[in-house]
Amino acid sequence: MQLSHLFVFALPFLASASLDEQSVLSSPPNMQSQKSGSDEDYTPMIRPQPTLADLLTIEPSASIYYSYARETELSLDFDTGDQYLTLLVPTNRAVMALARKPHQGPPSTVPIIELSEQQFDEQSKRNVYRWVSAHIIPSRISLSSVPVTYDTLLEGKSVTFIPTSKTGQGSPNWSRVTLEDGSKIISVKQAMNGVLYLIDGTVDPY
Known part of the structure; x- marks a missing residue:
């Protein structure tokens, strides 16, 4: 009841x-x-600008470089603000035009010795690390006065920017320089932790 x-x-x-x-x-x-x-x-995380990782994710013409970079720990810095980086990112077309792909390294100058699967994998990883790091300058750069040379993350490897014949008034500084091998800068994108320069060539790490 x-x-x-x-x-x-x-x-x-x-x-x-x-x-x-x-x-x-x-x-x-x-x-x-x-x-x-x-x-x-709940407080949504808001960034004033995209990170380098964000830019690489949405840049379809740079997917091969980013794929190689993600095989290394170097890509972790693309998504943080711990260090300002300048990336020289080859287009997919530039990477595909290479006679030997980044993981293959340079042609051997000594008789080829058969490698075990583990040795081959370790060598490929070293080759990828060298190639990716050769395209990273661990600082800000200025192209207002050229030629100018900057060290890359790869020990002993530097990149030189030289002036071209193009001196159009009002054109940005990056459009009036080439890399030492003749590679041109196609576009520039600013990130909160660095700058991404898309180039139509590659930096030789050897």
């Missing part, structure tokens, strides 16, 4: 409550607390 009286008492109370009130009344206590605090506690 006591239970039936309680049930009869609750019915008119729920009927008079709003839909929102009914959902709260019928939800377990732990769900009520999560629902009430979820909207207030």
Whole structure:
């Protein structure tokens, strides 16, 4: 009898409550607390600019370079602000035009020795690391006065920018230089942790 009286008492109370009130009344206590605090506690992460990783992700013509970079720990710095980087990113067409792909390294000058699968994998990783790091300058660069040379992340490897015959008034500095091998800068994109220069050639790490 006591239970039936309680049930009869609750019915008119729920009927008079709003839909929102009914959902709260019928939800377990732990769900009520999560629902009430979820909207207030959530703070979306907002960046003033994309990272280098963001730019590489949405740049279809640089997908091969980024794929190689992700095979190394170097790509971790593309998504942080710990160090300002200047990336010289070859287009897919430039990479595909290479006679030997980045993981293959230079042609051997000594008799070829058969490698085990593990040795081949380790050598390929070293080749990829050299190639990717040769396209990274660990600092800001200025192309307002050329020629100018900057060291890359690859020890002993530097990149020189030289002036071209193009001296159009008002054109950006990057459009008036080439890399030492004749590679041209196609476009430039600014990130919060560096600059991405898309180039129509590659930097030889050897």
